[in-house]
Amino acid sequence: MAHRLKEQYKELLDKKGLTYTFERKRIFEEIQKISVHFHVDGLYDRFKKQGERISRATVYRTIPLLLESGVIQKSAGNGKRDFFEKTNAKGHHDHMICVKCEKIIEFHNEKIEALQDEISKHHKFKVTFHDHRLFGYCQKCQ
Ligand SMILES: [Zn+2]
Ligand SMILES: [Zn+2]
Known part of the structure; x- marks a missing residue:
């Protein structure tokens, strides 16, 4: 799976005329080691702690590419910060x-995914990634 994602990532860079640089490679690799939700500054801190010279700006600029290629997705956070x-x-x-x-329930629904595609197609809109969140009260808090 990680291999396929790396290919998707490389293909997207290629399509955009961007090079698979050392930094872009390292950012991809580092994300593979994170099993929890993370935010961009946290990702940057991992490089800093390891003494790697990858700038915060580079990490920030790489995030949209990782989102678009499907390597990462936006995740639920506390709203103050974007989590991935x-x-x-x-x-x-x-x-x-x-x-x-702040309990988080993860779900996947093929009908919703298919419907999103259908609606986008209808509007001649090309979706690169999406973030679908429902806010409300869990069973315990209702
Ligand atoms: Zn979805
Ligand atoms: Zn609750």
């Missing part, structure tokens, strides 16, 4: 967030 997670562990999924206790 890699897609290869569980595949693409969406989130329900309890606004009271």
